[in-house]
Amino acid sequence: MPVSEALVQAKIPQDLVKDLGVESLSRTHAQAFAQAFLKNSIRQHRHHEMKDMLKRKALILGYARPKKDKSKRNSKKAKGLNARQKRERKIFQIKPEHQRYELFLPLHELWRQYVIDLCGGLKPTSNPQLVQQKLLKADFHGAIITVVRSKCPSYVGTTGILVQEFKHIFKIITKENKLKVIPKRNSVFAVEVNGFVSHIYGSKFEQRASERSAKKFKVRGTIDL
Amino acid sequence: MALQLKDKDAYQRLNYLYQAAHCVLSQSPENVELARFYCFTQRTIARRLVLRQDPSVKRTLCKKCCSLLIPGVTASTRQRRKNSRTRFTVVRCLSCGQSKTFLNDPDHCLWVDQPEAQLEQQKQPDPGPSIQKQPKNTKPDVSSKPSAAQSTAST
Numbered sequence: 001m002p003v004s005e006a007l008v009q010a011k012i013p014q015d016l017v018k019d020l021g022v023e024s025l026s027r028t029h030a031q032a033f034a035q036a037f038l039k040n041s042i043r044q045h046r047h048h049e050m051k052d053m054l055k056r057k058a059l060i061l062g063y064a065r066p067k068k069d070k071s072k073r074n075s076k077k078a079k080g081l082n083a084r085q086k087r088e089r090k091i092f093q094i095k096p097e098h099q100r101y102e103l104f105l106p107l108h109e110l111w112r113q114y115v116i117d118l119c120g121g122l123k124p125t126s127n128p129q130l131v132q133q134k135l136l137k138a139d140f141h142g143a144i145i146t147v148v149r150s151k152c153p154s155y156v157g158t159t160g161i162l163v164q165e166f167k168h169i170f171k172i173i174t175k176e177n178k179l180k181v182i183p184k185r186n187s188v189f190a191v192e193v194n195g196f197v198s199h200i201y202g203s204k205f206e207q208r209a210s211e212r213s214a215k216k217f218k219v220r221g222t223i224d225l
Numbered sequence: 226m227a228l229q230l231k232d233k234d235a236y237q238r239l240n241y242l243y244q245a246a247h248c249v250l251s252q253s254p255e256n257v258e259l260a261r262f263y264c265f266t267q268r269t270i271a272r273r274l275v276l277r278q279d280p281s282v283k284r285t286l287c288k289k290c291c292s293l294l295i296p297g298v299t300a301s302t303r304q305r306r307k308n309s310r311t312r313f314t315v316v317r318c319l320s321c322g323q324s325k326t327f328l329n330d331p332d333h334c335l336w337v338d339q340p341e342a343q344l345e346q347q348k349q350p351d352p353g354p355s356i357q358k359q360p361k362n363t364k365p366d367v368s369s370k371p372s373a374a375q376s377t378a379s380t
């Protein structure tokens with residue numbers, strides 16, 4: 001490691017730790033942060049843009065400055081993206097380099113704490129029905145789920161951390177660092193927390209993650225895969 | 226009572242999603258997509274159930290693309306000045322370019338910390354600690370419950 005890099009990665013002095021109320025990150029975290037920070041701070045595309053602009057400028061003959069009196073006022077206000085822009089920008093797609101199982105283990109740990117807290121301790125004496133009621137409205141991102149039964153036999157036994165929940169599919173990441181897409185319909189999933197195993201009937205769960213918290217479930221219905 | 230409990234579950238879920246987004250970004254700072262997905266889910270839940278989120282949470286979410294704004298990682302923070310006196314903090318989302326502007330005003334008081342906001346939710350059991358933070362010179366014009374509580378506390 002060059003000397004300058006060592007300087008950048010130096011620990012924060014003790015007296016500053018107390019004054020600022022911050023702590024040094026662990027080595028790997030610090031490196032990941034530094035890389036992301038540098039990548040975001042340095043603008044490589046600027047140079048390209050400039051060249052491009054110069055090239056084109058020679059071609060355009062009747063060049064008029066675009067009027068920007070009205071558009072400037074509007075641009076300050078945030079407008080959401082529409083569906084096409086969302087698709088083009090791939091705003092929810094996880095890049096392949098982040099599809100690593102060990103990166104999601106802290107998320108799973110956080111999820112366990114969340115569920116235990118939600119169910120009020122989750123001791124062996126807890127009422128299973130109450131726990132199920134809570135889990136019905138809970139969030140499942142970060143849970144380790146397993147396909148127990150399915151109409152398609154090749155899904156059975158797949159297990160991994162649930163990363164994204166969409167309307168019709170679960171995206172899970174397996175121990176082999178593979179991102180798998182599993183349809184909810186016609187499958188039964190198992191979620192385990194502290195010895196409690198609850199089964200999720202995927203066909204009953206076919207809605208977006210956010211819609212479930214507002215929806216009322218029927219107590220008993222016919223369940224067939 | 227039952228209503229209060231139901232909201233508590235939802236708030237716990239929002240809290241979890243917000244923390245999950247932070248957790249993802251701390252693990253891999255460039256994985257903006259997943260963090261954004263969690264924040265997006267968080268926002269939709271809050272909208273569906275009509276839950277109010279704290280300004281400190283709202284200020285760290287991009288209004289346009291829903292990413293979590295962390296200075297240096299997903300957002301840039303700059304100081305800008307309009308004239309000699311007024312200065313702004315501009316937080317710009319690095320993935321979509323949307324920026325938020327905050328006026329640097331040390332005397333700024335959030336609506337939730339103001340006495341009038343407490344009037345709205347009088348039924349809430351404990352408006353205690355936030356009252357003491359309010360500046361002394363502002364007096365609620367109607368004889369409100371919080372001010373009465375304050376006077377009894379002082380005597």
Ligand SMILES: [Zn+2]
Nearest residue numbers: 287290318321
């Ligand atoms: Zn944005």
